[in-house]
Amino acid sequence: MTLNVLIIDDDKMIILLHKVMVARSKLSESPLSFSDGKIALEFLSAEFVEDQHYLILLDINMPVMNGWEFLDAIQTMPFAQKLSVIMVTSSVDTGDKIKAKQYSQVIHFLEKPLKMDTCNYIKTLPAVVSFFS
Amino acid sequence: MATPRIENLLIIEDNLGDAILLEEYLSEITTGTTIERASTFAEAKRFLTSGVSFDAMFLDLSLPDNSGKNLVNDIIQLAQLTPVIVLTGYSDEKFGIETLSLGVSDYLIKDNLTLSQLSKSLTYSIERKRIEKKLIHSNERYEILAKATSDTIWDWNIGKKKIVSNQGITRVFGYKEEEVLDSEMWWREKIHPDDYGHLTKTLAANFKKGIPIFQLEYRFRCADGSYKYVLDRGYMILDANNKPVRMIGAMQDITLKKEEEEKMRLLESVITNATDAILIADTAGGDNTIIYVNEAFIKMTGYPSEELIGANPQAFLGSELDDEEMQKLEESLNTWQSCNLVLVNKKKDGKKYWANVSVTPVSDAKGGFTHWIYIQRDVSDRKSYLQSIEEQNKRLKEIAWMQSHIVRAPLARIMGLASLLSEQGNTSEMDNLPLIxxxxxxxxxxxxxxxxxxxxxxxxxxQTAE
Structure with a gap:
């Protein structure tokens, strides 16, 4: 079983930065990126593979389908339990943190930018730790 | 002059001849009259104390058991208000005249008694006594009335500058009887200096124009130096030349009434000048109709008083926005409970305003509810102030959101890029490291x-949420 890392963010520069960080920290050799929740959802619906796990670095504030809408949408999908979501947002609003806890898929809440040490920390989270031991 | 109807007469005469002669005369000038005769004082006394009411009596001055002045006095006392006509002889005429001062109505000389003389004497005596009786009754009535009323009744002799009064002056104003003088001056100096000018002017005008009725309110000084408000009413008596000679009147103590009036005026001015709009509705006859609105109410609502008086207060309360509050009002009105409402009322020009309205029932002395008082305050300013604060808070929230989401997004990029650059570790760019x-x-x-x-x-x- 492999871990696929999906970066969902409308900020191209952030995608570039996060891709570098994810690759460098060996969180994933080839993370995928999507510019909004809808495209990511379409990808998952089409390409989802049963025996694989997906770690999603999810931005909140995006056009078309924002982070919350994406979370709401995956709840009824067959792969709902195969996803681990880390909210990665520029928001420092505590309300967002509280709201994120209501979703069972959300395993962590990070503020941008992603750094090397936070990437290494992600590897230790219980939901994904098995992929890095 | 017609002879008054005579029922009973008494002849007190011991000489039978004289008595019979008098009886005969009397029967000629009267009809259907009972004539009794007493020949002694004792007998006369029995008649006069028997309860029979005599119209008049004839008295001989010498009786076997009583005579002269003594007899006259005794009989007068027994006779009370019945006229006594004395019978004398020629020789006694001088004494006959004297008896008049003892209270005898007339005297007749027996020896030359004529029918016309007798008739005239009898008629005059009875008539005079009748007038005297009336006068006594009238005086009695006055005395009782003067005692019953707390008014000070006064009688002013204008020419002599004298004023006499009843006990009111001592009872109401606290003067000792010996302090009260009958000089006009004594009375005049008791009038409050501020009222004195008006009083003298009014009197002078009445005198000049010959207006008999005088009525004026002024302050009159009491024995202790304090003043009482009086309502003084008098009637002026003119002489043949239309010159005022006398005035009789009564001074009523209206201090309590005045004080009540003063208090009422004060309370009224509070209502009139209040900045809160005040409305009073009368519930007589089951309807709720406006009987009073103050200036502030007219100003606040824009309705003229003609359109408000007589209307139902509900017509000026609430709007389509206040169903719930209006229901609360309805309940209060039905159960006679006071209530506080916050309503969006409409002015006459249709403009809406926020009003805080307190509605309170009023009961009469017997405890029955008779009126409603509505006091309303325009709270639009406060409401809009609150609204503007709420809007500001909303904007503040928006700014916070912008700070946390939009402003921080490019910052996050810069931070990410800087950390990436510093981790590159490329030696050729090591010089740039401090800059990064x-x-x-x-x-x-x-x-x-x-x-x-x-x-x-x-x-x-x-904080605002709390």
Missing amino acids: ESISSSAVELDKIIRQIVQKTENVQN
Whole structure:
């Protein structure tokens, strides 16, 4: 079983930065990126593979389908339990943190930018730790 | 002059001849009259104490058991208001005249008694006594009345500058009887200096125009130096030349009434001048109709008083926005409970305003509810102030959101790029490392500031939410 890392963010520069960080920290050799929740959802619906796990670095504030809408949408999908979501947002609003806890898929809440040490920390989270031991 | 109807006469005469002669005369000038005769004082006394009411009596001055002045006095006392006509002889005429001062009505000389003389004497005596009786009754009535009323009744002899009064002056104003003088001056100096001019002017005008009725309110000084309000009413008596000679009147103590009036005036001015709009509705006849609105109500609602008086107060309360509050009012009106409402009322020009309305029932002395008082305050300013604060809070929230999402997004990029660059480790670019670190520390500093701003706006929101 492999871990696929999906970066969902409308900020191209952030995608570039996060891709570098994810690759460098060996969180994933080839993370995928999507510019909004809808495209990511379409990808998952089409390409989802049963025996694989997906770690999603999810931005909140995006056009078309924002982070919350994406979370709401995956709840009824067959792969709902195969996803681990880390909210990665520029928001420092505590309300967002509280709201994120209501979703069972959300395993962590990070503020941008992603750094090397936070990437290494992600590897230790219980939901994904098995992929890095 | 017609002879008055005579029922009973008494002849007190011991000489039978004289008595019979008198009886005969009397029967000629009267009809259907019972004539009794007593020949002694004792007998006369029996008649006069028997309860029979005599119209008049004839008295001989010498009886076997009583005579002269003594007899006259005794009989007068027994006769009370019955006229006594004395019978004398020629020789006694002088004494006959004297008896008049003892209270005898007339005297007749027996020896030359004529029918016309007798008739005239009898008629005059009875008539005079009748008038005297009336006068006594009238005096009695006055005395009782003067005692019954607390008014000070006065009688002013204008020419002699004298005033006499009843006990009111001692009872009401506290003067001792010996303090009260009958000089006009004594009375005049008791009038309050501020009222004196008006009083003398009014009197002078009445005198000049010959207006007999005088009526004036003024202050009259009491024995202790304090003043009482009096309503003084008098009637002026003119002489043949239309010159006022006398005035009789009564001074009524209206201090309590005045004080009540003063209090009422004060309370009324509070209502009239209040900045809160006040409305009073009468519930007589089951309807709720406006009987009073103050100036502030007219100003606040824009309705003229003609359109308000007589209308139902509900017509000027609430709008389509206040179903719930109006139901609360309905309940209060039905159960006679006071209530406080916040309503959006409409002015006459249709403009809406927020009003805080308190509605209170009023009961009469017997405890029955008779009126409603509505006091309303325009709270539009306060409402709009609250609204503007709420709007400001909303904007503040928006700013906080912008800080945390939009401003921080490019900052996050800068921070990410700086950290990426510093981790490159490319030796050729090592010289740039301090510069990259400066960018990084500046970005971190800016990040701190943004976090502080967001924290502050969150605190404000939490406070207002509480």
